[in-house]
Amino acid sequence: MTATLPRPSAPKPSTTESSPRPRTVVPESLTRRQRLSRFDTKASPYAYVAPFFILFGLVGLFPLGYTLVVSLFDWDLLKGQGDFVGFDNFAAVLGDRFFWNSIFNTLSIFLLSAIPQVIGALVIAAVLDQNLRAKTFWRMSVLLPYVVTPVAVALIFSSMFNEDYGLFNNLLGSIGLDPVAWKHDVLASHIAVASMVNWRWTGYNALILLAAMQAIPRDLYESAALDGAGPVRRFLSITIPSIRPTVIFVVITATIGGLQIFSEPRLFDPVTAGGGERQFQTTVLYLWEMAFQRRDFGEASAIAWLLFLLIVGIGIVNFLVSRRIATGGAPRARRPRGAKAALAVATLPLSGATEPLAAPVAAQTPGSPSATSSTPAGSTPAASDPEEDVTA
Amino acid sequence: MTAPAQAPAFPVRRRALLARRGRAGGITGRPGFLTYGLLIALLLGSAYPLWWSFVVGSSSSAVRGQTLPLIPGGNFLANAATVLDAIPFWQALGNSLIVSSVITLSVVTFSTLAGYSFAKLRFRGRDGLMVGVVATMAVPTQLGIIPLFIMMKEIGWTGELGAVIVPTLVTAFGVFFMRQYLVDVIPDELIEAARMDGASMISTFWHVAVPAARPAMAILGLFTFMMAWTDFLWPLVVLNAGNPTLQTALQNLNSGYYVDYSVVLTGAVLATIPLLVLFVLAGKQLISGIMNGAIKG
Numbered sequence: 001m002t003a004t005l006p007r008p009s010a011p012k013p014s015t016t017e018s019s020p021r022p023r024t025v026v027p028e029s030l031t032r033r034q035r036l037s038r039f040d041t042k043a044s045p046y047a048y049v050a051p052f053f054i055l056f057g058l059v060g061l062f063p064l065g066y067t068l069v070v071s072l073f074d075w076d077l078l079k080g081q082g083d084f085v086g087f088d089n090f091a092a093v094l095g096d097r098f099f100w101n102s103i104f105n106t107l108s109i110f111l112l113s114a115i116p117q118v119i120g121a122l123v124i125a126a127v128l129d130q131n132l133r134a135k136t137f138w139r140m141s142v143l144l145p146y147v148v149t150p151v152a153v154a155l156i157f158s159s160m161f162n163e164d165y166g167l168f169n170n171l172l173g174s175i176g177l178d179p180v181a182w183k184h185d186v187l188a189s190h191i192a193v194a195s196m197v198n199w200r201w202t203g204y205n206a207l208i209l210l211a212a213m214q215a216i217p218r219d220l221y222e223s224a225a226l227d228g229a230g231p232v233r234r235f236l237s238i239t240i241p242s243i244r245p246t247v248i249f250v251v252i253t254a255t256i257g258g259l260q261i262f263s264e265p266r267l268f269d270p271v272t273a274g275g276g277e278r279q280f281q282t283t284v285l286y287l288w289e290m291a292f293q294r295r296d297f298g299e300a301s302a303i304a305w306l307l308f309l310l311i312v313g314i315g316i317v318n319f320l321v322s323r324r325i326a327t328g329g330a331p332r333a334r335r336p337r338g339a340k341a342a343l344a345v346a347t348l349p350l351s352g353a354t355e356p357l358a359a360p361v362a363a364q365t366p367g368s369p370s371a372t373s374s375t376p377a378g379s380t381p382a383a384s385d386p387e388e389d390v391t392a
Numbered sequence: 393m394t395a396p397a398q399a400p401a402f403p404v405r406r407r408a409l410l411a412r413r414g415r416a417g418g419i420t421g422r423p424g425f426l427t428y429g430l431l432i433a434l435l436l437g438s439a440y441p442l443w444w445s446f447v448v449g450s451s452s453s454a455v456r457g458q459t460l461p462l463i464p465g466g467n468f469l470a471n472a473a474t475v476l477d478a479i480p481f482w483q484a485l486g487n488s489l490i491v492s493s494v495i496t497l498s499v500v501t502f503s504t505l506a507g508y509s510f511a512k513l514r515f516r517g518r519d520g521l522m523v524g525v526v527a528t529m530a531v532p533t534q535l536g537i538i539p540l541f542i543m544m545k546e547i548g549w550t551g552e553l554g555a556v557i558v559p560t561l562v563t564a565f566g567v568f569f570m571r572q573y574l575v576d577v578i579p580d581e582l583i584e585a586a587r588m589d590g591a592s593m594i595s596t597f598w599h600v601a602v603p604a605a606r607p608a609m610a611i612l613g614l615f616t617f618m619m620a621w622t623d624f625l626w627p628l629v630v631l632n633a634g635n636p637t638l639q640t641a642l643q644n645l646n647s648g649y650y651v652d653y654s655v656v657l658t659g660a661v662l663a664t665i666p667l668l669v670l671f672v673l674a675g676k677q678l679i680s681g682i683m684n685g686a687i688k689g
Contacts, residue, residue, distance in 0.1 A: 040593045041587075049506040049567075051505065052506040055502070059561065060528065063543070130423040131422055132422075132423060148442060149663065150622055150639075151624050155642065155656050156442070167444060170458070256529075260532055263625070267643060291538055307535060311532050
């Protein structure tokens, strides 16, 4: 914008041409307008982003920072601020086995939800990323669980996981298996809670990934298919590297959400805060119990900060790892974007050839079919799509 | 390659090959039964828990012995009446509508403004601030509930809807989302042209950015509405049972002495209906909006 701004002085030449009368007034008003316009250009971008930063600072960042202050005091829900105790609250929390239990539960439930969720979302997105009939219908069907609120999901799934007459134990019973103690067993309860999260979020994430997949040029797939890459190969070599940023985005949001699970474990057993023996008490649930049932704001704030550090730490690790994984696969697929002929390099290793070997082969492929074009049953089709021949 | 006459033969063969692949379920043609089988399985997985809760919610407790109950009973209205007696359902519904609408309006407005600024305007510190937005997206603001609660108590807002609304007036996700959308959708030339024609910054925003942003605003609005609608922890903390949102009212249904699962599930179904209606009415726009936004890029 700033670069183009000098040009809006276009009115200037026109005034110098037709400026018999108010010679002194016009340039002045112009400069004022110009200055105003320049101020507009300079200040507006800040004015547009300011509301976000101000409000976010006030109700987002400030409370988070103030949590640190609260955590340094004895602070009761009803009695308010007490004595300054330094890091005693942190020491108490770090020595609290219920805290570590809640961290273990949170991580366990997080892994049980994030990993299946991202993989499931990728698969669903790939299934939807086809020339389907009734596209919108299928997309809506995938998104349907998202409109069921976590509270409702928790209520529904708590009933389905009910140990006596729940849907899942009924199903297990009907195929002759023993009922599972969904609410008492540690792992089973984690799976149950994770399944609530997965049911609600997988389709949502799939649509985000689908949106990215749809932006991949179709001719990339067509060329790859011509070069003999099957659906799985195309998915791994073209789709995944192309939607890399979106995958990272999904992973990171899943992490941030997954580490703060509250509604599901809270409602899985409404009487206790996370099970009779805290077998599925997550850290946010423990934080809630500490603050609003035990009324210890100080220790609860310490929990909040420790969880905050954990989330940020895992987020950073997550980002680095997913970036490395993604870039590890990228160089191969990125090259073909430039020259279409080079695409063959990315897809041809199908035949097991290493890259230096594959390059000359790739250079040959465009020529070879036309050279043998007189014979329809040329070498390339036979080599590249045996599966199609079977199905067709 | 040797004779020019042979050159056309290649494209023809190429097209034929693609067509053949298409019929066989490749990338250009219609997918096969396997795909639709998977999709139907997904549909059942998405829909059955809801249907199941309706079936159980409309039945007496006898249905609970059945393995896969499919047919609803006739008790839904009776159970619904019990729900309406047990919790202030209509008040909760109204509260949820107010809270979600105000938050949606605010988030969409401020996100579009900031997103446009980040996507299309040049200013010193833009990239740094954008990194700030992305970083704050990772900030678990939920963890600030204790000072937020202290603040709300200080100003006497506990139990008031304002206490639920204020903390979510802006979201980093919204800014990021609008920025990602607008960066591709508005050609720079369009903005430059508007500015050359003497439009002020805000009128450029209004006449160039907002029309282009409308689909994304609708999507962001829908998602924000749902986010506000589904929020649970903070309303649970700051509101009391006498003035609940739908979610906290639902949890009251589940806690204490109402252990009748038929009633609880009826409540879950009733609370889901508003969003289901929204989904049926706006789901198509929502999805096509997401897709159009992605393809335009």
